[in-house]
Amino acid sequence: MxxxxxxxxxxxxxxxxxxxxxxxxxxxxxxxxxxxxxxxxxxxxxxxxxxxxxxxxxxxxxxxxxxxxHACYYHSTSYGGCPSWFDEGLLGSSQGVERFLDKITEWLPPEKQLVAKQAARGIVKLRSEYEGSTAEVCGPYAWNTFTAASSSPSGVRYRVPEAIQDLWSPSFCGNGGLVDLRGIIEERLKPVVVKFKGKxxxxxxxxxxxxxxxxSDDGECHLTHTFTGNGLAIPKEDIVALMDVP
Structure with missing residues (x-):
């Protein structure tokens, strides 16, 4: 190889x-x-x-x-602390956002569960259209270096899928204020960088x-992404490591 x-x-x-x-x-x-x-x-x-x-x-x-x-790439996200969280691999934007919500649904008030899923689905679609694509062919997104994924301001932000963050935080996709999941994510989930093999x-x-x-002085500078996800899941066997970060 x-x-x-x-x-x-x-x-x-x-x-x-x-x-x-x-x-x-x-x-x-x-x-x-x-x-x-x-x-x-x-x-x-x-x-x-x-x-x-x-x-x-x-x-x-x-x-x-x-x-x-191929190279090893670094996807910044959050998980429940157990490797089984990624048994389905690393999913693209559309699938990934829905499965993320599925995994934390038990901690949501019943009246918020359907609202969160429907809103997130619409946000993923809108974000994809702004990128000139469809939700089905976007992501997973990844950095070329561990430092960029774990330490940069953008890396911190991507520990929560953007479409889910849009549920409570205003962005170009909406006014936010729908469902605030910050407490659940901060209390129940751990930030992690998923290291995987990609083309x-x-x-x-x-x-x-x-x-x-x-x-660069601190290694946090980032030029360009050289991994294109095309919405396809990274299979579990191509995940090299789960790297917990503070």
């Missing part, structure tokens, strides 16, 4: 890049300290430019391997994210 890169932490990212370019970790470290690389990295968005890729390939005398087609949509973009992670 081809090597599966990941980005749990700094050493993991260096190891992954060394495998992707088939060079030593020392060569990756030298490239990170090269003046040409540091100069380009001063403008963060330029790390995903053709010029940056050219410089890195020139310094390493290597290009990304063509046989690396890389663009190897250069994926590499750029790892370089950007290593070149």
């Amino acid at each position: 081809s090597f599966i890169p990941s980005c749990d932490h700094r050493e993991d990212a260096i190891r992954s890049l060394s495998e992707i370019y088939a060079v030593s970790a020392e060569n990756i470290d030298r490239a990170l300290r090269a003046s040409e690389v540091l100069q380009i990295a001063e403008v963060y968005s330029q790390i995903d430019s053709p010029g940056f890729h050219f410089v890195v390939c020139h310094l390493l005398k290597a290009s990304p391997r063509a046989d690396i087609t 890389i949509s663009n190897i250069d973009d994926y590499c750029a994210t790892l370089w950007a992670y290593l070149l």
Whole structure:
């Protein structure tokens, strides 16, 4: 089986890049300290430019391997603390929101259960339309690095599916104020990052994210998503780890 890169932490990212370019970790470290690389990295968005890729390939005398087609990705969510929560795998937006509500329904007042499900279903549909798609082909969404999924402001927000957060919090999809589930989620559920194997949509973009992670001060910078869920569930066997976060 081809090597599966990941980005749990700094050493993991260096190891992954060394495998992707088939060079030593020392060569990756030298490239990170090269003046040409540091100069380009001063403008963060330029790390995903053709010029940056050219410089890195020139310094390493290597290009990304063509046989690396998958990577480990990181989905930020909440769960009940037991791995069986993901026995159905990691679901896309439409299915995922409904199943999330199913799992916490017992803690909802009876009069709120149907209201929450109907409203969430409509919000998922509306959000998908704004994205130029349908609810059935959206998500699951995932970050390229554990740090982005677990520490960034957006990562914290995504610990609750957006369509469920919209039930109580105003957004472009509505005024909120329908069903406030914050208490249940905070008291009953644990934040978690689901690490799973997924197909890389663009190897250069994926590499750029790892370089950007290593070149940023705190590792929380994020360039682009390189996993496209298309609404399909990630099977249970492709879930690599459940990583609890504070």
